[in-house]
Amino acid sequence: MTDVEKRQDRSPVPTDWTYAPAPESTDIVKLQDRYELFIGGKWIEAKEHFTTLSPRDESPLAEVAQASEADVHKAVAAAREAFPAWSKLPGSERSKYLFRIARILAERSREFAVLESLNGGKPIKESRDVDLPLASAHFFYYAGWADKLEYAFPNRKPKPIGVAGQIIPWNFPLLMLSWKIAPALAAGNTVVLKPAETTPLTALLFADVLRQAELPPGVVNIVTGDGRTGAALVDSDVDKIAFTGSTDVGKAIQRRVAGTGKRLTLELGGKAANILFDDAALDQAVEGIINGIYFNQGHVCCAGSRLLVQESIYEPAIEKLKKRMATLRVGDPLDKNTDVGAINSREQLDRITALVEAGKDEGAEIYQPPCKLPEKGYWFAPTVFTNVAQSYRIAQEEIFGPVLSVLTFRTPEEAVEKANNTPYGLSAGVWTEKGSRILWMANKLRAGVVWANTFNRFDPTSPFGGYKESGFGREGGLHGLLPYVELT
Ligand code: NDP
DSSP: OOHHHHHHHHSOOOSOOOOOOOBOOOTTOOOOSEEOEEETTEEEOOSEEEEEEOTTTOOEEEEEEEOOHHHHHHHHHHHHHHHHHHHHSOHHHHHHHHHHHHHHHHHTHHHHHHHHHHHHOOOHHHIIIIIHHHHHHHHHHHHHHTTOHHHHSTTSOEEEOSEEEEEOOSSSHHHHHHHHHHHHHHTTOEEEEEOOTTOOHHHHHHHHHHHHTTOOTTSEEEOOOSHHHHHHHHHSSOSEEEEESOHHHHHHHHHHHTTTTOEEEEEOOOOOEEEEOTTSOHHHHHHHHHHHHHGGGGOOTTOOOEEEEEGGGHHHHHHHHHHHHTTOOBSOTTBTTOSBOOOSOHHHHHHHHHHHHHHHHHTOEEEOOOOOOOSSSOOOOOEEEESOOTTSHHHHSOOOSSEEEEEEESSHHHHHHHHTOSSOOSEEEEEOSOHHHHHHHHHHOOOSEEEESOOSOOOTTSOBOOSGGGEEOOBSTGGGGGGGEEEO
């Protein structure tokens, strides 16, 4: 008997780890009863309003303006008026504003993180440790480019393009705002931003950051509303549309923009393959696979929603995966121990449920660890499907929820073929000890981002974007400036 085994007889070793509640206080967030439209540096009253909810308990948080077509035109006119002065500012002056915004976001990060989790449902540890640091880092990064554009594009003369209309989704509300606004301003453009209907509150709080940073009026305008507001922005007098969201809406926007001369970038859906070879460090890989799909409840365009496992390690891999899933804590997004928070909206919950039902009907085998879901609010247990065929809807369509589909392969060639066999091409992951195999796979995978022995890593210096139905154009890094400049 070893020393440790001897001691176990005498000192009780806990077999069951339960966590005491660790709620984050919401006192730091001061919500208004009603929010209007941020146009030309002022709050402009809208005619209609809608209620924004907290998905964790369906409680109303605030009334938010529904911008009409006329409101959108007002916002675009304000951005147009602000453009000449803003674009003529020396880059070093523009960068001062961006640095200020970055610093203020970092200073107010706790307030923003709490509001993000309250309005969107993501776990506070994610909004605190991922969304907010990255949002601030994007402004820092692009602040650095504002006075170096001629070095970014050597021997060319980069000029701003004008007014950018930017439409963002609900999965990373503040982070997507930063991805869009920071490069646009750095390059000297002005902006009209439309946040998603279900998560407008951090964008509205961001207007207060702009006030603190003393950004000239009209350089950034924020119009809230539903899809109609987005459509009005697409049809308005903007010079460019930057869109992140579903492939269907992306296609519709592309049709409307065709022939107008407006620039367009689309960052759409994905169905990433996380590819696990038999020589990979299995425990480490399982952590990456869990993070790849259950991070932000799977509301991630680049989520590793398909797991391709090499047949020789299928059994131990699935066993470890299920064991790890059973330790995930699902519940209140504002509890600091929560791993999987609330589903963003009733509509999204219905979409996830319908696709999971389709998976069961088609013959896949479902596993959900035992977990008690809160009664109020929108919830879905972490789910894995095994016995999945390539043709099943759960292997082809973006579920955008905490649902993983597992397929198997024998050879690297088969892994590549299966990984590329979806309409999407946004991201992929490769888990193997062999560097040469990583490089071989990265070359063959039709995906904008390929992670090796890690997943869901983001950095402002690194471009992000897709192939095929995942869209076109890149955000982040030097490439992220390109859609916002005209090169002569
Ligand atoms: P949408 O594509 O509808 O939403 C993205 C943004 O576009 C939102 O601001 C939305 O406004 C706006 N919008 C909606 N209709 C139009 C339109 N006709 N013209 C211009 N803008 C418009 O995504 P959903 O929220 O409906 O989600 C549906 C599915 O899309 C999800 O299940 C998921 O699969 C996928 N999705 C993918 C994302 C990604 O990052 N790749 C992000 C979000 C969703 P509003 O919110 O007010 O409807």
